[in-house]
Amino acid sequence: MAVIDLANPTRFLTLVNRVLPWLIGATALVFAYGLYRVAGAPDDYQQGATVKIMYLHVPGAWLGMMGWGVMTVAALGTLVWRHPLADVAGKAAAPIGAGFTFICLATGMLWGRPMWGTYWVWDARLTSVLVLFLLYLGMLALYWTAEDPNRSARAAAILALVGAVNIPIIKFSVDWWNTLHQPASVVRMGGAAIDASILVPLLIMALAFTLLFFTLHFAAMRNEILRRRVRSMRMMQAREVPV
Amino acid sequence: MNPFLALIGRDMRLAIRVGGGALMGALFYFTVVAMTPFAIGPDLNLLARIGPAILWLGALLASLLALDRLFATDHEDGSLDLLMMGTMPLELAVAAKAIAHWLTTALPLIVITPVLGLMLNVEMSAMGWVALTLLAGTPALTFIGLIGAALAVTLRRGGLLLAVLVLPLTVPVLIFGVAAANAAIIGPAPFGPPFTILCALSLASLVLGPVAAAAALRQGLE
Amino acid sequence: MSTDLIELCAKDLACERGGRLVFSGLNFAVSSGEALVVTGRNGAGKSTLLRLIAGLLRKSAGELDLTGGAAGADEATVAEQSHYLGHLDAVKPALSVGENLRFWTTYLGAPRGAPIRPALEAIDLAQLSDLPAAYLSAGQRRRLSIARLVAVPRPLWLLDEPTSALDTQSQSRLAELMRNHRAGGGMIVAAAHGPIGLDDSRELKLDAQAGAGS
Numbered sequence: 208m209a210v211i212d213l214a215n216p217t218r219f220l221t222l223v224n225r226v227l228p229w230l231i232g233a234t235a236l237v238f239a240y241g242l243y244r245v246a247g248a249p250d251d252y253q254q255g256a257t258v259k260i261m262y263l264h265v266p267g268a269w270l271g272m273m274g275w276g277v278m279t280v281a282a283l284g285t286l287v288w289r290h291p292l293a294d295v296a297g298k299a300a301a302p303i304g305a306g307f308t309f310i311c312l313a314t315g316m317l318w319g320r321p322m323w324g325t326y327w328v329w330d331a332r333l334t335s336v337l338v339l340f341l342l343y344l345g346m347l348a349l350y351w352t353a354e355d356p357n358r359s360a361r362a363a364a365i366l367a368l369v370g371a372v373n374i375p376i377i378k379f380s381v382d383w384w385n386t387l388h389q390p391a392s393v394v395r396m397g398g399a400a401i402d403a404s405i406l407v408p409l410l411i412m413a414l415a416f417t418l419l420f421f422t423l424h425f426a427a428m429r430n431e432i433l434r435r436r437v438r439s440m441r442m443m444q445a446r447e448v449p450v
Numbered sequence: 451m452n453p454f455l456a457l458i459g460r461d462m463r464l465a466i467r468v469g470g471g472a473l474m475g476a477l478f479y480f481t482v483v484a485m486t487p488f489a490i491g492p493d494l495n496l497l498a499r500i501g502p503a504i505l506w507l508g509a510l511l512a513s514l515l516a517l518d519r520l521f522a523t524d525h526e527d528g529s530l531d532l533l534m535m536g537t538m539p540l541e542l543a544v545a546a547k548a549i550a551h552w553l554t555t556a557l558p559l560i561v562i563t564p565v566l567g568l569m570l571n572v573e574m575s576a577m578g579w580v581a582l583t584l585l586a587g588t589p590a591l592t593f594i595g596l597i598g599a600a601l602a603v604t605l606r607r608g609g610l611l612l613a614v615l616v617l618p619l620t621v622p623v624l625i626f627g628v629a630a631a632n633a634a635i636i637g638p639a640p641f642g643p644p645f646t647i648l649c650a651l652s653l654a655s656l657v658l659g660p661v662a663a664a665a666a667l668r669q670g671l672e
Numbered sequence: 673m674s675t676d677l678i679e680l681c682a683k684d685l686a687c688e689r690g691g692r693l694v695f696s697g698l699n700f701a702v703s704s705g706e707a708l709v710v711t712g713r714n715g716a717g718k719s720t721l722l723r724l725i726a727g728l729l730r731k732s733a734g735e736l737d738l739t740g741g742a743a744g745a746d747e748a749t750v751a752e753q754s755h756y757l758g759h760l761d762a763v764k765p766a767l768s769v770g771e772n773l774r775f776w777t778t779y780l781g782a783p784r785g786a787p788i789r790p791a792l793e794a795i796d797l798a799q800l801s802d803l804p805a806a807y808l809s810a811g812q813r814r815r816l817s818i819a820r821l822v823a824v825p826r827p828l829w830l831l832d833e834p835t836s837a838l839d840t841q842s843q844s845r846l847a848e849l850m851r852n853h854r855a856g857g858g859m860i861v862a863a864a865h866g867p868i869g870l871d872d873s874r875e876l877k878l879d880a881q882a883g884a885g886s
Binding site for chain 2: 723726727728751752754756758759760761762763764766767771775776778779780781
Binding site for chain 2: 327334
């Protein structure tokens, strides 16, 4: 099937309905295997088992950023190619991306308690994720405020692109702000190469999260298409009654 | 159902439907509070000390800015005319709108306060006290802001005018709100007196706000 | 509606807006079953007069009274006994058609538990009851706005260009509703440029210059 065929929402729906069960199955399998590998991964000599929060925390951050990436591509699709599904894809990605970002923040806070003795420190990485989360919330508010999906599409696309341009700048500013105020006193992972016993489960979990993202994204796109159909059918219903 | 409850119900429904403003206040509050450390630095001790003040300022701004459209939407679609022709006194109608607004804007804001408190390094136990002062004080903010919202709609101006009109009036609420929160967390002053005054301010504005707002709407008739 | 005679009576009515005298020395009376059509050029003060009767504007001089009617009606203000149908429809797009009407009927004081279905049927919107009002056309919104006049009994209808946005079928539907209202002892004061389907109505011509009514 050529990509252009997918421009047709009906064809896209048939494709989603065919692919979704497989995606769900694959997600479940990879998750199961990933969790099994995580259970077998070594504990940290200082942090003990709490280090395993990382296997949720880090993929959450990655997928949170990828969500904005999907929205950026969708925004280009809306503004440049005027692809009929682009806005649907962008709108469906926003709450999912926000969800993964939230997972990253929540697990970060839970992880911070034993590590730092407090739920939150204004660590540069965590703070960048927080700003990303705020951007997501703004995007959701934008979709929420507009009653007409056609009108919100372009506004959301522009916001997504502006966000994409700004995210690196924000990241840089936060790093600068943080080092200015708080010399690297915070324990950070990384530095030396990560051992394979940690890296492999992490990558498997990242794959599981990615599959989950696309499963949710496809399902959300399907729902959004159906929601728009319901909307236009109801508008037709209003037209049929004597004006 | 009586007209008073019907109006509360309608406004709450409008707020939570698509295009409504529910949660927008809480979102603004979250953003403002999360921005503060970028201005004053991530020093946790400092943040813990001024945390209640930041939360109160955020709540103040969020409550007032969200009030901007309270009467404006009803004015634009003609609903305000009909609201004035009801069998219920306009004061009660105005109060019903304010209550609906408080429930959909201020209440979510109070609910997320503990999370923000964590980010500002305010102790878990202290968060309950801060939330309690907000619970007691935000009705005063809403009902004082109500007057500004009514004045703004009769002048056909919104946004910043409302804040400029109303912010000075909220000084007592801010003083006693933060004082009560600090008393609960740091001491040594007792919590009771500022908290009681805060409750008194809320109760007084509960009466004064609707009366003044209804008067403003009637005077501004054109 | 009670069969008691109700009368709306205006004496030496004057209104000032923004320092300009819109009209003054206006005298008229409308009683049960009667209709008064206010005519005049743009800016003559037709809408102003209706809003003044509805209590949405203050009169600068004169008297305006609604006398007679149901027990206790003397206590109620003119505004509480009138329906005002202005240029704006007071319809919330986010609410469904039924929710919109139910709110206004409750708010404007319909008897407890009064059904809204008959009013929706009277203006052909019953099938759309569950639909968000956002999907309605301008004419349908107008009709939804008219539905509240039917749903809540009030003796005086103040109609400002009621036929705007309505097609001929809906116009005759409105004419029928107005006939029923008058037959039940109601009164209508309408502002209009052309005919709006009121039989044997009297005319009140507003003159923009001197402001003296007939």
